[in-house]
Amino acid sequence: MKRHKMKGQGASHGVSKTHRKMGATGGGKDPGRIWPGKRMPGRMGCKRQTNRNLKVYRVNNKHNILYVGGCIPGHDGNYVRVTDAQRKSLPSPPPFPTFYCDSDDQPEEKFADEIMQPSNETILFEPLKHDS
Numbered sequence: 001m002k003r004h005k006m007k008g009q010g011a012s013h014g015v016s017k018t019h020r021k022m023g024a025t026g027g028g029k030d031p032g033r034i035w036p037g038k039r040m041p042g043r044m045g046c047k048r049q050t051n052r053n054l055k056v057y058r059v060n061n062k063h064n065i066l067y068v069g070g071c072i073p074g075h076d077g078n079y080v081r082v083t084d085a086q087r088k089s090l091p092s093p094p095p096f097p098t099f100y101c102d103s104d105d106q107p108e109e110k111f112a113d114e115i116m117q118p119s120n121e122t123i124l125f126e127p128l129k130h131d132s
Helices: none
Strands: 055-060 065-069 109-111
Touching: none
Parallel strands: none
Antiparallel strands: 055 065, 055 109
16 A cells, blocks of 8 residues: 555445455456556565574685575575674674684684584585596
């Protein structure tokens, strides 16, 4: 209703459960379809979506990979912006994954406390072989 500035239907006098419905969509037998551009309900605005309380399970510093549990909005291959929660102040030092090492020799991978760490590498990149 807000998207197309529709008024809606009456709040009384015989209206039953259709106060915010769109009403009629078009003809019946002729034309037998809905015209292109018909104003219908749908998502309005909100190009940016925010999902809260997602758990970061693993950080791979070598390949810049972040393992997040939960539903991530957007299509495959899109960019995702990950930030810390701003609802309350963080303890000192901040919890994983916000904590940064002061030295340059950071571990290749960091895991959350409740995750079992694998004993061998899980990400393997093999160089492409070109036939000569």
